[in-house]
Amino acid sequence: MEENFNEFDGFEIDEATMKMLEKKYRGKIFGSVLVLLFAIVVIAFSFFAFAGNLDIMKSLNNVEALKQSGMFQYALGSYERAEKKSNDNPLTALGKTVFFGKLEMQEKAFGPVSCKKLLDEYYPDSKYPQFAIKYLENAKIYTQAFKELNNLLLNDAKDYVEAYEGIEKISAKNPQYPKYLILYFHLLATQKFEQNAKTQLAAYKALEREAPDATWLYEFEGTRTLISANELTEAFRLCPQPVNEEAKMMKVSILRLMGEYKDALMLCDEFYDYNDPSELLDREKLIIYLIKGDARSGIDFMSRYVTDLSNCETVKMLYTLQIAAIKANDKKLDNAIAKHLKDNKLPASETVVKYRAGELTVSDIFLNVESDLS
Numbered sequence: 001m002e003e004n005f006n007e008f009d010g011f012e013i014d015e016a017t018m019k020m021l022e023k024k025y026r027g028k029i030f031g032s033v034l035v036l037l038f039a040i041v042v043i044a045f046s047f048f049a050f051a052g053n054l055d056i057m058k059s060l061n062n063v064e065a066l067k068q069s070g071m072f073q074y075a076l077g078s079y080e081r082a083e084k085k086s087n088d089n090p091l092t093a094l095g096k097t098v099f100f101g102k103l104e105m106q107e108k109a110f111g112p113v114s115c116k117k118l119l120d121e122y123y124p125d126s127k128y129p130q131f132a133i134k135y136l137e138n139a140k141i142y143t144q145a146f147k148e149l150n151n152l153l154l155n156d157a158k159d160y161v162e163a164y165e166g167i168e169k170i171s172a173k174n175p176q177y178p179k180y181l182i183l184y185f186h187l188l189a190t191q192k193f194e195q196n197a198k199t200q201l202a203a204y205k206a207l208e209r210e211a212p213d214a215t216w217l218y219e220f221e222g223t224r225t226l227i228s229a230n231e232l233t234e235a236f237r238l239c240p241q242p243v244n245e246e247a248k249m250m251k252v253s254i255l256r257l258m259g260e261y262k263d264a265l266m267l268c269d270e271f272y273d274y275n276d277p278s279e280l281l282d283r284e285k286l287i288i289y290l291i292k293g294d295a296r297s298g299i300d301f302m303s304r305y306v307t308d309l310s311n312c313e314t315v316k317m318l319y320t321l322q323i324a325a326i327k328a329n330d331k332k333l334d335n336a337i338a339k340h341l342k343d344n345k346l347p348a349s350e351t352v353v354k355y356r357a358g359e360l361t362v363s364d365i366f367l368n369v370e371s372d373l374s
Contacts, residue, residue: 070213072109073241079105103135110216112139145170145177149185153192160193180211184218191221201229223250232258242271249280257367261288277304279313283320287366290320295327306333309340319349323365326356 066075079102099122107115116139119132128136148170157163164186171182187203189195204225207218215222219240226235227250236254240247248271255264268285272278282302289298305311305321312318318337325333341348354360 067105072105072213076102076105076109100131103132107135107138108213111214112142114216115139141176142178142181145174145181148174149181153185153188157189160189160195163189163193180207180214180217183207183210184221187218187221187225191224197225197228200225201231220246220250223254227254227257245278245280248278249284252281252284256284256288256291259367261292264288279317283317286320286324290324290327290362291366295324296330298324299328299330299333309337315341315346315349318346319352322349322352323355323362326352327362 062078066072066078079098082098083102103115103118106118112135115135119128119135120126123129123132149167152166152170153163157166167182167185167189171177171179183203183206187200187207190200190203204218204222208222211217215238219238223235223239226232226238232254236251236258239251239254242248242251248267252264252267252271255261255267265285265288268281268288271281282305286298286302289295289301299306299321302321302324305317309318309321312321318341322334322337325331325337338348340346351360351365355362355365
């Protein structure tokens with residue numbers, strides 16, 4: 001009988017044997033193909049997952065450096081960008097790591113109460129995971145401490161000594177209260193009861209040493225204190241982000257006090273919203289014109305107030321305009337402001353009287369951090 005041979009793995013096998021082997025291994029060969037296809041899919045999936053992870057890690061590239069530099073809001077932004085990218089990522093462990101980092105930075109950037117609000121957004125049913133407990137406890141203690149200390153300062157303390165001693169008693173009775181919050185209320189007490197610049201600065205420095213990262217709490221009060229103490233470079237560094245009118249005015253006024261008039265004017269223009277004029281920024285710009293010796297241009301810029309003095313929301317604006325009128329020898333505007341003050345039963349400014357008499361200069365009034373219009 002004629003034999004037919006086939007090659008199989010280097011061996012020559014007759015046709016009958018080949019059919020038997022094919023029948024025997026058909027399932028295994030098919031299974032191997034499936035395994036191979038599955039492996040290809042897994043490798044491809046892993047590649048895309050890795051690429052996604054790489055994209056996430058890229059978002060976190062500088063996060064440690066930002067943390068070390070105390071730039072927690074920027075670090076928080078990095079975590080938020082990474083979190084958006086991790087939503088579609090199958091490796092949830094990385095997503096959790098990103099969220100843990102976000103929580104930590106939320107607390108450092110905006111405080112315990114803000115962290116609690118963030119957790120409430122993620123867990124509206126209040127079924128918090130175990131890792132959230134410490135953040136919730138921090139928020140609870142902070143809220144309780146703030147309420148008690150604030151009540152003392154607003155309602156109970158009649159003078160600085162009473163406020164100081166009351167804060168110390170609360171601190172001794174509640175050792176769980178954050179030390180930085182105790183020191184923050186010491187600073188508030190120095191400002192509320194108008195202690196001198198040296199006392200306010202000492203209170204601020206103690207707070208800064210205790211909690212250099214908690215600027216979210218004391219940046220406004222700290223900036224005011226540093227301005228009063230003529231520590232202008234430090235004040236500019238601490239000055240809050242220009243998210244509201246007061247913060248914008250602070251930045252401009254610090255530059256003005258530093259003699260950086262060009263930068264101050266540029267910042268005024270950058271911040272200014274012609275659809276929603278800001279009296280604080282308008283007044284700062286007028287002051288800069290006065291310091292530069294160009295009172296006329298300052299008055300022309302203030303046309304919305306000059307044409308209708310009732311647009312002036314504060315007496316400080318009226319007083320500043322009156323100094324500009326005297327400087328520019330604009331008797332009509334000077335008399336109009338004097339009449340407006342009298343008609344509205346508003347007091348005349350002692351500072352304006354002294355300026356008119358030559359007892360004070362523009363620099364005395366607007367370049368002395370301890371001076372203000374009265």
